[in-house]
Amino acid sequence: MPSRFVCLALTAVVLLSAATGDPVVVPVPPGWPAPRYDQARNPLTTAGIALGRRLFYEPLLSRDSTVSCSNCHLSFTAFTHVDHALSHGIADRIGIRNAPALMNLAWSSSFMWDGAVNHLDMQALAPISNHAEMDFDVAGVVERLGNQEKYRKMFEAAFGSDIITGERLLKAVAQFELTLVSANSRYDRVTYGKDTFTMQEKNGYELFKKHCNSCHTEPLFTSCQFENNGLKPDTTLNDRGRAGITGNPADEMKFRVPTLRNIEISYPYMHDGRFKRLKDVLNHYTSGIKDSPTLSPLLKDSIKMDSNEKTDLIAFLLTLTDRDFLFNPDFRPQRDSTN
Amino acid sequence: MKQSFLCLLLLMHVCLHAQDVRVQAHATCNGRHIQESDTLPGGIIPETVRFYLTGFQFFRNGRQVFREENSYHLVDREGTWTITVPEYDEIAFNLGTDSLVNVSGALGGDLDPTKGMYWTWNSGYINVKLEGISPMSKGRNNGFGLHLGGYMPPFQTVYLVKSPATATGGIRIELDVCPMLEKVDWQQHHNVMSPSAEAVRLAKLLGQSIRVYAE
CATH class of the missing domain: 1.10.760.10 (Cytochrome c-like domain)
Structure with missing residues (x-):
């Protein structure tokens, strides 16, 4: 029954994600510790998760608009870059590390292989800026998204106004990533x-x-x-x-x-x-x-x-x-x- | 009952004596405001001078009378804002950000990562960003970049400033960058881009060069 609980909870997250701003809580599987991520500072909503999911698959995050987060983090392979020892970013540039699998991030105390990043919100800044990955900057991403009505609407649905900021962008991506709970093996x-x-x-x-x-x-x-x-x-x-x-x-x-x-x-x-x-x-x-x-x-x-x-x-x-x-x-x- | 009355009296006193204090912050060199196209002693051309002033507190007779909420001000060479405070005779603030905001995830306003003051390869705010050209720099095209930050021991770069300030119309805060620039190791450390002993040394020199004037 407990595993069914997790599954149902996750399904609920999904069903609700039609287009409303309903609050969502990361499901804690029975027997697991409390999540480390403080959801009170970034309350999850269906609209926020939907925006984060859209951003996760958005190539505009990279300098030449060719690479999204999903290029190195594929859902079918636990969000890692299967078959690639080292991942490649824009212009076939090769990085120095294997893209880590993404799951159960609400329980992580640090991110990246070396723990360089201390909070899930801030993780996306690293690949956006890294020369071998997206080679861009968050201010540039915010400007690009602001030119698109689709995004202005999604930010409004998620955060109550259509103003796009770095804070909102990062929090939306984190919201989607927090839903990546794997607990039904x-x-x-x-x-x-x-x-x-x-x-x-x-x-x-x-x-x-x-x-x-x-x-x-x-x-x-x-x-x-x-x-x-x-x-x-x-x-x-x-x-x-x-x-x-x-x-x-x-x-x-x-x-x-x-x-x-x-x-x-x-x-x-x-x-x-x-x-x-x-x-x-x-x-x-x-x-x-x-x-x-x-x-x-x-x-x-x-x-x-x-x-x-x-x-x-x-x-x-x-x-x-x-x-x-x-x-x-x-x-x-x-x-x-x-x- | 007696306590509530005293509380009410105190509140009335605070309200009656609250005043708008205009805070002006400037980057200076040997006391002169740095202008956009200035050349500083040694031929140094500062292209970027940005820093955080945070955690403003006001004291009277040694007791804290006001603490600004969400007190994070990014100064881009110069900046002005207003704080409403009761009577005071001393102020305190930080050059740089406290450790809490460095571990709190995405924040907005002057702390928004789009301001270019948050490291991307490593977590934490850049408390002071000084970039430009120095004829003495061994960097490419004589460039230099001093990104001073670090919130974890042993490389903490936040610097607490405390200063007497009489309660009048305004406060002028001057961050004099030149005493620090004189002590930069242009051969080895023309680029400081991570929390390090050098970042701590330079941040401390800057903190010691802050002057507060009541106006």
Whole structure:
């Protein structure tokens, strides 16, 4: 029943999003912590979510009007850039990191692989401005949108007047992103007693709790912390991770622990997309860890798993796939007639 | 009952003595207002001089008598606004933004990210933005860009200014940028674009060069 609750709540969000300003609350799945995002400062409405969704698919956000958020964050692949180790922005410019999957953002305490962004509202500023992504600026976006009656109407519906500001733009995008809740995988249904694991999945879950849960903590499957997981530095990128933001040598090569939800389809893996298959990831943890002063203490002794155990663990990881999330029509671009 | 009466008296006193105080803020160089096409000592041409003055508080006999709500003023070389306050003999404000607004998500007015005073690659406000050309700068085409910000320890750049000010018609606040510009390391740090020890050093020099005049 609880998983059905989440599903129904999400459906309600969607059904209401016809064209009204009705208030919406991000559904909190049973057993989950309270969201970190303060919705009192940005109350969600159907009109605000609809505007954010429109903006998410809007190429006008990029300098040459060719690239939208969705170019690197595709709904069908848990909002990551599937098959791209590093994402490309306008003019085929290649960035330095793998586009992270987007889900359950209301529970995130920081954003980007290095935690550079401290609030969901402000996250969109980074790709809008980054040279290798949209290479534009938020003031330019606001000006462009202000020239379109369609947007002036949508801002009016969402915020009560047709004045377009950076604050409203960012809050609308955040509203849409807050609705991207993934909480109806088989794992969730098993947790709520609505489904059962196979023997293999059950073994995999036990292995997960033994080896992975400290960092990829349930139910979000991330601790939201920064860790050095022993990847060999890539000298073509020289990415210092968290240390690039804090300047603190203790943060060298630390990256934000990503969620494992929908991991099956959000390949390739790691901040630089170096691993194509889950098998490669597990092999890294059992035999590829590079020691360094900032290596996570939990990885100092390499994880021991034989190939059968790895297969079982992968079987468990596949239960984290949430098809309701991946194929939710409300996360795709709107048809013009619905607006 | 007695307390309510005293409260009422206090309120009446405040209302009767409330006054409109005109606050004028200017960027200056050695006491002179910087104009648009000025060349400063050392041949420095300042193209952008923008800074936040925030958190205005007014005191009388050492006690706070007024605190401006939503007190965030972006000054673009110069700025003027009015605050209605009771009698006071001292004011306090910040050069730069407090840590709370740096972690509060999208904000409007002078804090709107379209003002170009919010970092994009990293979260936080640029408290002071000084850009231009300096013949001493080793930057490209002698350019320089000092984006001074940072709200987290150890690189906090907000600077509290407290000054006696007699209750008259207005307050003039002058941010003298030249004592700081004299101390810029033009070889190494002609561009400061992140919270850093250098940003903290320069922000402090600027904070120390603020002068408050009652008019």
